[in-house]
Amino acid sequence: MTGGNIRFDFRAQVTIVTGAGQGLGRTLCLEFAGAGARVAAADVHGENVETLAREIKDRGGDALALEVDVSQTKDVERMVAETVKRWGRIDILVNNAGIAHRGDIFSITEEGWDELMAINVKGVWLCSRAVLRIMLEQGNGRIVNVGSISGWLGGHEVGADYAVSKAGVAVLTKRMANETADRNITVNSVAPHAMETPMTEGHGDEGKQRIMAKIPMKRLGKKEEITAAIMFLASKEAGYITGQTLHANGGTLMVY
Numbered sequence: 001m002t003g004g005n006i007r008f009d010f011r012a013q014v015t016i017v018t019g020a021g022q023g024l025g026r027t028l029c030l031e032f033a034g035a036g037a038r039v040a041a042a043d044v045h046g047e048n049v050e051t052l053a054r055e056i057k058d059r060g061g062d063a064l065a066l067e068v069d070v071s072q073t074k075d076v077e078r079m080v081a082e083t084v085k086r087w088g089r090i091d092i093l094v095n096n097a098g099i100a101h102r103g104d105i106f107s108i109t110e111e112g113w114d115e116l117m118a119i120n121v122k123g124v125w126l127c128s129r130a131v132l133r134i135m136l137e138q139g140n141g142r143i144v145n146v147g148s149i150s151g152w153l154g155g156h157e158v159g160a161d162y163a164v165s166k167a168g169v170a171v172l173t174k175r176m177a178n179e180t181a182d183r184n185i186t187v188n189s190v191a192p193h194a195m196e197t198p199m200t201e202g203h204g205d206e207g208k209q210r211i212m213a214k215i216p217m218k219r220l221g222k223k224e225e226i227t228a229a230i231m232f233l234a235s236k237e238a239g240y241i242t243g244q245t246l247h248a249n250g251g252t253l254m255v256y
Helices: 021-035 046-058 073-087 109-139 159-181 204-213 223-234
Strands: 014-018 037-042 062-066 092-095 140-144 187-191 245-248
Touching: 014 021, 014 073, 014 109, 021 046, 021 062, 021 092, 021 223, 037 046, 037 073, 037 159, 046 062, 062 073, 062 187, 073 109, 109 140, 109 159, 109 187, 140 159, 140 223, 159 187, 159 245, 187 223, 223 245
Parallel strands: 014 037, 014 092, 037 062, 092 140, 140 187, 187 245
Antiparallel strands: none
16 A cells, blocks of 8 residues: 555554544554554544545555444454454554543533543543453554643643543553563553644634644644654554653643
């Protein structure tokens, strides 16, 4: 398969990407496939990943579309089982699925809090636990979690529940890395600031201008830039890096 602008070699490796139906997840799938990976694209919106899988196949790649709610154990176990049935192994997991809320703490409902935590934190744990069983048998693997600068600064134009969930992802990353470091498995995370994705579009033009004003680079991140960071941590070249968070935020952390 040809295509993609990011140069990594993932030939014959099997990659699962959650939240693959749009935005960063979609870009990740296309780039991994362009680098030779076999891609299992998982998303709660099955029609989106069906379209994506067809696009990858049309470009000469190998892809599997999976309708998955990462907060549901049965869905996650099916995702892993179908991937292993198709290709016999799992080399890389990117936990990208997530949702966000905006507003102050009084605008967060109990149901909204529970839903967000179930997807953003429980989903990372469920997917990682299921995939780690396979990776431990193989004796190798890479997990990359998509965090957020909000988990470090307490939120930028997002709700407290989202910030708390991404702080949880950072801690979970360290814990899982600690438990698997001696088994040739790495677990890392990437913590972006706002990107040019559908999630950021929800802030509207005024909200995006407020966000960019606080970023030293004065712009949003590009999906391809965050994708490159994730693919680096998933690559063989990053084999001595684990338990880390790579901050991709246009320099924002250095001014806070």
